[in-house]
Amino acid sequence: MERPLTHNIVPGKPPLSLAEYEKSGGYQAARKALTSMSPKEITEMVKASNLRGRGGAGFPTAQKWSFVPMGADAPQPKYLVVNADEMEPGAFKDRLLLEGDPHQLIEGVMISAFAIESEIAYIFLRKTYTLAARRILTAIAEAYEKGYLGKNIFGSGVNLSLHLHESAGRYICGEETALLNALEGKRAVPRNKPPFPPVVGLWGKPTVTNNVETICNIPHIIANGAAWFRALSRVPDGGTKIYGVSGKVQRPGAWELPLGTTIREIIEEHAGGMKEGLQLRAVLPGGASTDLLTADHLDVKMDFNSMQAADSRLGTGTMVAIDDRTCIVGLVLNIMRFFAQESCGWCTPCREGLPWAAKLLAAIEEGHGLPEDIERLELLTRLLSPGHTFCALAPGAMEPLQSALKYFEDDFHRHIKERRCPWK
Amino acid sequence: MLTFEEKKEIEALLPNYPTRQAAGIDALVILQRHRGWISDETLGQAAEFLRMTPAELDSVATFYNLIFRKPVGRHVILVCDSVSCWVMGGDTILDYLKSHLGIGFGETTPDGRFTLLPHVCLGACDKAPVMMIDDDLHVELDPETSPDRIDQLLSLYP
Numbered sequence: 001m002e003r004p005l006t007h008n009i010v011p012g013k014p015p016l017s018l019a020e021y022e023k024s025g026g027y028q029a030a031r032k033a034l035t036s037m038s039p040k041e042i043t044e045m046v047k048a049s050n051l052r053g054r055g056g057a058g059f060p061t062a063q064k065w066s067f068v069p070m071g072a073d074a075p076q077p078k079y080l081v082v083n084a085d086e087m088e089p090g091a092f093k094d095r096l097l098l099e100g101d102p103h104q105l106i107e108g109v110m111i112s113a114f115a116i117e118s119e120i121a122y123i124f125l126r127k128t129y130t131l132a133a134r135r136i137l138t139a140i141a142e143a144y145e146k147g148y149l150g151k152n153i154f155g156s157g158v159n160l161s162l163h164l165h166e167s168a169g170r171y172i173c174g175e176e177t178a179l180l181n182a183l184e185g186k187r188a189v190p191r192n193k194p195p196f197p198p199v200v201g202l203w204g205k206p207t208v209t210n211n212v213e214t215i216c217n218i219p220h221i222i223a224n225g226a227a228w229f230r231a232l233s234r235v236p237d238g239g240t241k242i243y244g245v246s247g248k249v250q251r252p253g254a255w256e257l258p259l260g261t262t263i264r265e266i267i268e269e270h271a272g273g274m275k276e277g278l279q280l281r282a283v284l285p286g287g288a289s290t291d292l293l294t295a296d297h298l299d300v301k302m303d304f305n306s307m308q309a310a311d312s313r314l315g316t317g318t319m320v321a322i323d324d325r326t327c328i329v330g331l332v333l334n335i336m337r338f339f340a341q342e343s344c345g346w347c348t349p350c351r352e353g354l355p356w357a358a359k360l361l362a363a364i365e366e367g368h369g370l371p372e373d374i375e376r377l378e379l380l381t382r383l384l385s386p387g388h389t390f391c392a393l394a395p396g397a398m399e400p401l402q403s404a405l406k407y408f409e410d411d412f413h414r415h416i417k418e419r420r421c422p423w424k
Numbered sequence: 425m426l427t428f429e430e431k432k433e434i435e436a437l438l439p440n441y442p443t444r445q446a447a448g449i450d451a452l453v454i455l456q457r458h459r460g461w462i463s464d465e466t467l468g469q470a471a472e473f474l475r476m477t478p479a480e481l482d483s484v485a486t487f488y489n490l491i492f493r494k495p496v497g498r499h500v501i502l503v504c505d506s507v508s509c510w511v512m513g514g515d516t517i518l519d520y521l522k523s524h525l526g527i528g529f530g531e532t533t534p535d536g537r538f539t540l541l542p543h544v545c546l547g548a549c550d551k552a553p554v555m556m557i558d559d560d561l562h563v564e565l566d567p568e569t570s571p572d573r574i575d576q577l578l579s580l581y582p
């Protein structure tokens with residue numbers, strides 16, 4: 001089984017230096033792209049690969065790039081931003097790529113920036129990824145020294161400067177338009193859309209934001225072709241996916257597997273199943289903003305369309321396996337408190353609604369909830385559904401709650417009737 | 425006044441951006457590294473250097489969880505309070521740290537050594553429960569064996 005994204009990554013070992021990365025075939029794709037392909041040819045190839053963004057929403061990457069105005073009349077500078085904020089609870093996949101193979105990311109940035117004719121790129125990194133920051137800075141310095149960043153790269157006439165921007169810890173900065181405000185040094189609340197960032201982004205200029213894992217796929221598509229990339233996957237969307245499992249399983253961890261691997265295979269084969277004596281009861285499939293699934297969904301494939309058909313989302317692809325001794329109400333309360341804290345406060349339904357939801361959940365969990373609290377929670381899931389708030393944070397916060405009410409409503413009733421948490 | 429060293433570090437980052445304002449977060453982080461936290465005075469000095477109003481810069485500073493607008497101890501402990509750590513018994517770690525250090529969240533030990541802050545998912549959920557002390561990640565804090573392990577870790581930060 002091919003593992004293009006992680007084949008250079010050895011757990012516990014430092015990442016490859018530039019020289020070592022080149023020896024293992026690195027920077028060949030960037031050389032090919034910059035010296036023998038046009039931006040249009042690159043975008044066409046990425047389009048044919050059926051790569052969809054790995055940042056959560058699954059937007060087709062080439063389509064996003066194709067919104068950017070191109071040619072001599074296009075506004076300049078244009079920007080490419082790598083979203084390495086990764087602050088969603090339960091998500092830990094980008095860390096692996098950032099710490100494990102920073103040159104792969106830089107090579108991906110080189111090709112992607114060229115594809116949109118951008119000469120300035122930023123890596124937007126969360127502050128607590130301190131090891132990743134050190135390794136990326138080292139790799140960037142090596143790349144400048146070798147002439148792979150800077151002016152006239154590979155003698156192609158292409159220029160690129162790449163900067164690491166370390167954030168200071170706020171989940172909303174991962175949202176594409178809030179991230180732009182953060183980079184501009186403003187309070188990082190989301191922006192109105194339209195205009196969309198590929199047309200009007202950083203400092204009013206065309207800007208593409210892509211997730212770390214998305215960008216890391218690009219060199220492999222260029223090196224091996226679109227058909228090869230599509231064949232890595234078990235579904236029509238191309239590529240592998242870094243899946244992860246946390247929770248009370250035998251071997252928590254992350255693995256690069258074909259896109260479309262089933263939940264069962266990931267949990268049972270790769271994570272080794274649940275710990276002795278525990279039963280799997282629910283799965284939070286792709287981070288804290290995805291709908292819970294149950295033990296009945298184990299054969300669902302973890303890809304964008306299959307997860308949507310199961311009324312959930314692939315999200316980050318890193319799941320939490322929830323055992324039968326963990327209280328679902330307590331779990332949803334933990335998640336809701338996170339979202340209430342991280343709401344940027346810009347729009348009223350989210351700023352007021354999330355703390356209210358957290359308060360209702362806390363009352364139920366602590367044994368003084370009322371039967372009508374369940375209706376109130378249901379009402380909130382509708383009031384904060386997509387289209388009712390300024391950005392996707394609040395609807396995301398509702399996903400674990402609405403699915404918990406759908407699959408585990410009895411747990412809520414038991415808390416209220418017994419006036420305590422039956423799992424404590 | 426900003427020191428020579430502080431200015432030099434901030435100025436090194438200015439060319440990364442088309443505006444001075446964009447270096448605001450970098451400047452705050454640099455000053456916090458030198459001074460421990462961002463006092464009103466520091467904020468004013470940074471704003472002046474970036475040619476912003478203090479209110480503009482404060483609207484950025486107060487937005488972030490890791491820009492400290494109040495004094496903190498010599499070492500800051502960030503304990504993950506998010507979902508995977510919670511499932512793995514992270515509450516025990518949070519409670520132990522509180523009682524062991526004798527402080528609540530957001531507080532600093534009387535000797536000025538540690539500040540204790542709960543923090544969102546640290547992106548190491550497969551090694552839960554986890555915490556960071558300053559820039560170092562500490563993983564697999566098994567709730568059953570944690571007291572010894574945590575005491576030992578804390579002793580590394582005098």
Ligand SMILES: Cc1cc2nc3c(=O)[nH]c(=O)nc-3n(C[C@H](O)[C@H](O)[C@H](O)COP(=O)(O)O)c2cc1C
Binds near residue numbers: 057172175391
């Ligand atoms: C509240 C919120 C937080 C987000 N955080 C991240 C993040 O940390 N990393 C990320 O890549 N995308 C995050 N996203 C998604 C981004 O807005 C954006 O869709 C993504 O970076 C695009 O990359 P892609 O097209 O490569 O998937 C977040 C979205 C929302 C609404």
Ligand code: SF4
Binds near residue numbers: 342343347351394
């Ligand atoms: S939905 Fe929440 S996070 Fe998004 S803009 Fe409104 S208040 Fe801010």
Ligand code: FES
Binds near residue numbers: 546548
């Ligand atoms: S939930 Fe604690 S590290 Fe992710």
